[in-house]
Every structure is written in C-alpha cells, then in structure tokens.
Amino acid sequence: MLNKEIVARLKGGVAVRGVLTAYDGCMNLVLDDAAELDKSGEPVTRYGRIVVRGSQVIYVSTGEVAP
Amino acid sequence: MLNKEIVARLKGGVAVRGVLTAYDGCMNLVLDDAAELDKSGEPVTRYGRIVVRGSQVIYVSTGEVAP
Amino acid sequence: MLNKEIVARLKGGVAVRGVLTAYDGCMNLVLDDAAELDKSGEPVTRYGRIVVRGSQVIYVSTGEVAP
Amino acid sequence: MLNKEIVARLKGGVAVRGVLTAYDGCMNLVLDDAAELDKSGEPVTRYGRIVVRGSQVIYVSTGEVAP
Amino acid sequence: MLNKEIVARLKGGVAVRGVLTAYDGCMNLVLDDAAELDKSGEPVTRYGRIVVRGSQVIYVSTGEVAP
Amino acid sequence: MLNKEIVARLKGGVAVRGVLTAYDGCMNLVLDDAAELDKSGEPVTRYGRIVVRGSQVIYVSTGEVAP
Amino acid sequence: MLNKEIVARLKGGVAVRGVLTAYDGCMNLVLDDAAELDKSGEPVTRYGRIVVRGSQVIYVSTGEVAP
Structure with missing residues (x-):
C-alpha cells in the first residue's frame, strides 16, 4: 500500500x-x-499532509473498485 | 479461517x-x-484489499448459514 | 463453561x-x-464458527434460567 | 465482598x-x-453463572440499603 | 482526601x-x-461500600463549596 | 502552567x-x-480540590484570551 | 510540522x-x-498555549489548502 x-x-x-x-x-x-471525505466519498476539506493516529483507524483500503 | x-x-x-x-x-x-456491508448484509462499497484494525473488531465469523 | x-x-x-x-x-x-440474538434473545443471524474479541465482552453467562 | x-x-x-x-x-x-437488572433494580433475565469483564465495570456495591 | x-x-x-x-x-x-447522585447532586441509591473502577473516573473532588 | x-x-x-x-x-x-464550567464557560459547581484523571483530558489551556 | x-x-x-x-x-x-474551531473552521475560543492529549487526536494536518 x-x-x-x-x-x-x-x-x-x-x-x-x-x-x-x-x-x-x-x-x-x-x-x-x-x-477528508463526506459520506458519499467526495472530498470535503483538502489538506497537504496529515498524520492519522492509528487508534482511530477502523480499516484502510487500497481504494474503491466499481460496485 | x-x-x-x-x-x-x-x-x-x-x-x-x-x-x-x-x-x-x-x-x-x-x-x-x-x-463494506449494509445492515442487511449487502455490499455497499467494494474494495481491493483492506486492512482492518483489530481493536475495532467485535467478532469474526466464517460466513452466514441459512436462518 | x-x-x-x-x-x-x-x-x-x-x-x-x-x-x-x-x-x-x-x-x-x-x-x-x-x-447473533435480538433484544428478546431470538437468533437473528446464524453462523458456523465465530471468534469474539474479548475487549467487546460485557459478560458471559451459562445461559438463561426460567425467570 | x-x-x-x-x-x-x-x-x-x-x-x-x-x-x-x-x-x-x-x-x-x-x-x-x-x-441482569432493569433501571429500577428488578431482575430482567436470570442466569446461572456469569463472568463479567472487569473493563466494563463502573462500580461494585455490597447491595442497596434503605433510601 | x-x-x-x-x-x-x-x-x-x-x-x-x-x-x-x-x-x-x-x-x-x-x-x-x-x-449514587442524580444530576442535582441528591442521593438516588444508597449503598454500604462500593468499589469504583479507576478507568471510569473523570474527576474526584473534596465535595462542593457554596456557589 | x-x-x-x-x-x-x-x-x-x-x-x-x-x-x-x-x-x-x-x-x-x-x-x-x-x-465545573457550563458550555459558556461559567462555573456551575464549585469545589475545593479536584483530581482529574488524565485519560479523560482532551486538552489543557492556560485560559482564554479575548476573542 | x-x-x-x-x-x-x-x-x-x-x-x-x-x-x-x-x-x-x-x-x-x-x-x-x-x-478551538467550529464546524466551519472558524475560531470559537482563543487560548494562549494548549496541551492536547494524544489519545484524543484523530489526525493532525498542516492546514487546509483551497478546495
């Protein structure tokens, strides 16, 4: 990844x-x-670099594929 | 599993x-x-690979059997 | 148990x-x-084997006795 | 206790x-x-033995005394 | 204390x-x-001894003083 | 501080x-x-000494400055 | 950062x-x-110095860029 x-x-x-x-x-x-994405996956706020705290992660994915 | x-x-x-x-x-x-599945178990979003953080898991099952 | x-x-x-x-x-x-049981204790979804994460357990009981 | x-x-x-x-x-x-007790302290579900996970405990008391 | x-x-x-x-x-x-106290600080349920689990404590105070 | x-x-x-x-x-x-303060920052309950458990702290500040 | x-x-x-x-x-x-910022990113309360507890952090970013 x-x-x-x-x-x-x-x-x-x-x-x-x-x-x-x-x-x-x-x-x-x-x-x-x-x-940061909204419920439909569209960007709400754009950032340069962000550092995400692991304890808050539910899952990480390599991006959506067509439904 | x-x-x-x-x-x-x-x-x-x-x-x-x-x-x-x-x-x-x-x-x-x-x-x-x-x-990712909705409440009725139908896929909502399809991904390639996902990594799930263990701390968020309630249970893991080998899939549903007929009710 | x-x-x-x-x-x-x-x-x-x-x-x-x-x-x-x-x-x-x-x-x-x-x-x-x-x-998985609903609020009244009836099975909602049947599985073969499930692995439950201990951190999510409130209590474990040897099954209900008559009220 | x-x-x-x-x-x-x-x-x-x-x-x-x-x-x-x-x-x-x-x-x-x-x-x-x-x-298991309801809000007013009445038993809702009776069990034989239960094992309660410590991380879920708020407090343990030696039972109520008259208000 | x-x-x-x-x-x-x-x-x-x-x-x-x-x-x-x-x-x-x-x-x-x-x-x-x-x-146990209600929102206004009045006792709701009286107990003899209780053991409170530290992980549930927000703060401990030496009792209220006049507002 | x-x-x-x-x-x-x-x-x-x-x-x-x-x-x-x-x-x-x-x-x-x-x-x-x-x-303890209400949403607008006014004291709701006054105490002598309180001990706050670190796990409940979101942030600590050296007090508000003029908006 | x-x-x-x-x-x-x-x-x-x-x-x-x-x-x-x-x-x-x-x-x-x-x-x-x-x-402290409101939902739209505007300052609600201004402080001098604040110390944020890491366990409460979801992510840290180097500030927003134009959407």
Whole structure:
C-alpha cells in the first residue's frame, strides 16, 4: 500500500484519502495530498499532509473498485 | 479461517466481508476482494484489499448459514 | 463453561450465543453453531464458527434460567 | 465482598446482581445465581453463572440499603 | 482526601459520593456510606461500600463549596 | 502552567477550571479552587480540590484570551 | 510540522488550530496561539498555549489548502 492512494475509515464516521507515505506498527499513517471525505466519498476539506493516529483507524483500503 | 471468506462485525455498526489472507494476535485482519456491508448484509462499497484494525473488531465469523 | 452453550453480552447492544470451544486470558471466545440474538434473545443471524474479541465482552453467562 | 450478594453497575447502563464467587486484579467478576437488572433494580433475565469483564465495570456495591 | 467524604464524577453521567477509605495508582476507589447522585447532586441509591473502577473516573473532588 | 489557573476540556463535554498544583506523565491533574464550567464557560459547581484523571483530558489551556 | 500552524481534529467533533511547538511519541501536542474551531473552521475560543492529549487526536494536518 506504500506510496499508493488509500482510503482510511476512522472512528466517528470520519474518512480520509491520500497517498500513504509512511506508517508504523500502531497503524499511525502519514498521508500526502490528503482530503477528508463526506459520506458519499467526495472530498470535503483538502489538506497537504496529515498524520492519522492509528487508534482511530477502523480499516484502510487500497481504494474503491466499481460496485 | 485463513484463505476463507469471512464476515467481520466492527464497532460503530460497520461490517466488512472478504477473503482472510492474514491476521495477527491483535486480530488485525487483511481481507482481499473486500466489501463494506449494509445492515442487511449487502455490499455497499467494494474494495481491493483492506486492512482492518483489530481493536475495532467485535467478532469474526466464517460466513452466514441459512436462518 | 467449556464445550457448553453460552450467551455473551457484547458492547453496543450485541448478544451472541454458541458452544464455547476455546477462550483465552483476554476473554477472546471461539463459539461454534453461533448466532447473533435480538433484544428478546431470538437468533437473528446464524453462523458456523465465530471468534469474539474479548475487549467487546460485557459478560458471559451459562445461559438463561426460567425467570 | 467475597461470597456475598453484590450489584455491579456496568458501562452502557447495564446492571447485574449475584453472589461474588471469584474476582481478580482487573475486576473480572464471577457471579452465581446472577440476574441482569432493569433501571429500577428488578431482575430482567436470570442466569446461572456469569463472568463479567472487569473493563466494563463502573462500580461494585455490597447491595442497596434503605433510601 | 483519605477518610474524607468525596464526590467522584464518572463516565456516562454517573456521580457517586462516599467516604474514601482506600485508593490505588489506577484511581480505583473504595467508598463507604456511599450513594449514587442524580444530576442535582441528591442521593438516588444508597449503598454500604462500593468499589469504583479507576478507568471510569473523570474527576474526584473534596465535595462542593457554596456557589 | 504549574500554579497558574488553567481550563481543562474533558471527554463527554465536561470542562473544569482551577489552579494547577500538580500533574504527572499521564496528565492526571490536581486543581485547587476548582469549578465545573457550563458550555459558556461559567462555573456551575464549585469545589475545593479536584483530581482529574488524565485519560479523560482532551486538552489543557492556560485560559482564554479575548476573542 | 514543528513550529508550523497545524489543525488537529480531535474525538467528539472538537478541532483546534495553533503553532505546533512540541509533541511526543503519543501525539501529545503543545500548540501556541491556539484556538478551538467550529464546524466551519472558524475560531470559537482563543487560548494562549494548549496541551492536547494524544489519545484524543484523530489526525493532525498542516492546514487546509483551497478546495
């Protein structure tokens, strides 16, 4: 998944997308060109780099495929 | 359960299904051909690979049998 | 409780029933012929084997007796 | 409190009552002749033995005294 | 605070009052002549001794002073 | 921040204010002349000393400045 | 991110902004010229220095870019 665009589903209904540039054993994630997504998967807020705390991650996916 | 299709019931009412290709002692799960399911068990979003954080797992099942 | 049918009350109002075939010090449970129960204790979804994460368990009981 | 009837107030508004036959440093509790109580303290579901996970306990009391 | 009457504000909106007779590094508390309080600070349920699990404590106070 | 008046924002929408007289590595806090604040920052309940459990702290601030 | 203005999204829908002057391995953060933000990102309460507890952090970002 490294250096690929991923989607991270977080606690509290938050979802973020970005290029995974680093992670550690606690699933702390560093995402570049990141954005917070709304329920339909559209970007609500765009960021440069974000650091996601692993304890908040529900799952990480390599991006959606066609339903 | 390894290399079989499983359903994982997660905190916050989230459920995912996929082929279990790896897991560890914290119940972190790697699922391939994964999908997030709605309340009735139908796929809502399809993913390639997802990594589920063990701390969010309520239970993992080897799939439903007829009621 | 080993190899007996138990009911496990889990966080988030979830309850499951099944034959307890294994458990560990963190109260991770392996249940066979398992089912998720609704509020009145009736099976909603039947599974083969489920693995319940101990951190989600509120209590485990050896099954209900007559009120 | 050992071998006495206690009431355990648990997370999520759950309360249980029973004879405390064992406990450990994490406040895991084994209760015999146990019952889950409703808001007014009346038994809703009676069980034989239940094992309560310490992480869900808010407090344990040696039973109510007259208001 | 030892052997004084204290009020403990707990998660989930629960508050208890009693004489602090013992505590440990995890803020587990033993209170005697304890009572659970309602929102206005009045006793709802009186207990003899209660043992409060430290992980549920938000704060402990040496009792209210006049507003 | 030691011996200064601070505001601590706690989980569950609780906020307290007081003079920080001690703290430790887990952000357990001892506040003197403490008070619980309502949403607008006004004292609802005044206490002498309170001990706040670090796990409930969201953030601690050195008090508000003019908006 | 050190000595830059960051936005920290915290549990419970709380967001704060400030200059990151220190942090540690648990993502405890020290922010100067800090403010709590409302849903639209506008400052609601301004503080001097705040210390954010890492366990409450969902993610930290280097500030928004144009949508």
